[in-house]
Amino acid sequence: MPQHDTNALPTAQKRGFFQTLEIDLRLLGMVGAFVILCIGFDFATGGRFLTPRNIFNLTIQTVSVAIMATGMVFVIVTRHIDLSVGALLATCSAIMAMTQTQFLPQVLGLGFDHALTPWITIVIGVIAGTAIGAFHGFLVGYLTIPAFIVTLGGLLVWRNVAWYMTSGKTIGPLDTTFQKFGGINGTLGASGSWIVGALATAAALFGLLNARRNKLKHGFAVKPLWAEYVLGGIAASAILGFVATLNAYDVPTRKLQRLFDARGEVMPEGFTQSYGIPISVLVLIAIAIGMTILARRTRLGRYIFATGGNPDAAELSGINTRLLTVKIFALMGALCAISAIVASARLTNHSNDIGTLDELRVIAAAVIGGTALAGGVGTIHGAILGALIMQSLQSGMAMVGVDAPLQNIVVGAVLVLAVLIDIIYRKRTGGA
């Protein structure tokens, strides 16, 4: 402990505790707000909010927006904006719906539910999303049209491309395997979830160990050993606790009964089966890890943040900021396509209004998660937490019975309030 802290107040000591753990206070505040929100709703709903079932639903409802929010972080960090993500999601969803229900089964003659259908569909969807995103990036980066205008135009264009392609009809039902990416129709079950949980815990602990080893190798100061144990303990209990919660949500007995009936078997007495981790959540986790590595450990990520902090400096350092813009928007497009997979699979069909107003939810999630519109600052985990807070707020209010217009009013006010708190926080701490 430094010399000047000897007569520190209790609060200062507490700060010291979190500083020793090297946990971002800002993140801690957000987690705290989220926990308070959940407990508050749990009281207001008489214990219905924090049930395994509702947590499961909350998780799968958040995935689509959270996936896009991770990409929006990069867009906003480089001082751009993307208003077209909801519309782009609709276009990708429409392309994929048409591919799997019309093009592949009928034109190519693969028939319905062919083993290759979902994979070909996903590849086509992601290519389409990436290409459209790259085109936006080209307009912004090379032709220097402001991103606000490009994507505002894009919002109208892609929303209606989707409409035109499907003649406004609902397209479905989608491929059975494809539907597994939606949430409730594709989960790992109890043992699969425990295996994933164990692997994730092992990976987290290995990550901590590896980081410590690297620091020691270069002779840098490391956290005290107890702090590493505390962090490891928090990570392990969070992961395993999450798995346990999702495993505690059982498939309804009547649904199981139908499954057994369909197979012509008799369901044993007292048979239960839990849902476990939805595949869509695994997709989100994989994207979160990938995007975090991209942000922190790759040149591309470094250039994204440098450009956001000082575009001129980035340019003078030899970074091709135009091409960088194309890459960022292309990535955003790819993530919209992945979100489209999850969103349409969850609904089991493509509907004309899919992704409507998602652009606002995605931007709000990123901003609530601490991404500064001035550029240069933002984290992937923050954006995901932001998406989770937004979704909890919305569905919590719905459970309590708040009228729909009031729900939207509250969500809007919370967005503004969150940014105000962020501004005050940054001023206090003197951060960028």
Place this chain on the structure above:
Amino acid sequence: MTTPLVEMRDICISFGGVHAVDHVSVDLHPGEVVGLLGHNGAGKSTLIKILSGAYQADSGEILINGEKVEIHNPRDARSHQIETIYQTLALADNLDAASNLFLGRELVTPFGLVDDDAMEAETRKIMARLNPNFQKFSEPVSALSGGQRQSVAIARAVYFNARILIMDEPTAALGPHETQMVAELIQQLKADGIGIFLISHDIHDVMELCDRASVMKNGKLVGVVDVDDVTDDDLLGMIILGKKPEGVDC
């Protein structure tokens, strides 16, 4: 006469009809410091940005060690070992010192990931040489003082074995102690055989640090003089009136 390290011949550039640099030629030898003097808007920064790749000349040519080179962007300049310390420092305020030092030239692990620990270790080494008091390695450079920021910008230019160093007003934002530090550094780099273009409008600086001075006015070169041959007043006359001092070979 040896081949100059850098020769910029007959450089012209205009912005919307304004001749920012108008048929200017300058050169620089190894181990030499050439001052570029002039009023604000005289064209000295613009001229030097052509060498550092930020701008492209409309006409004229650049020779390095007698060979004609094309510099289209800052990457090209860096590949010719031309490093620049900009007046604005060109630091990304949200990143730490190591990230700024290696910006565009990150050290990577065998897996191609950015190796932050290795970069911090290298940064600590060079900072121990340039500015031993520097300690804030994990904070964003926005949290640093003017002098500390300057030393990050200098470290970035020096670390990558520059042959040609461009310093745009390196002491403008510095206190006396730090200015002295920059002066010592320039002597040290000179001794290593590095050629330095020093942009300044402080005549005192130029007289003390430079071997030759090129004076510009309204985009044109007034003249190039040996600082030992002229007085402060001669230089002032060149800057303000665009008048060549009498009896001196320009």
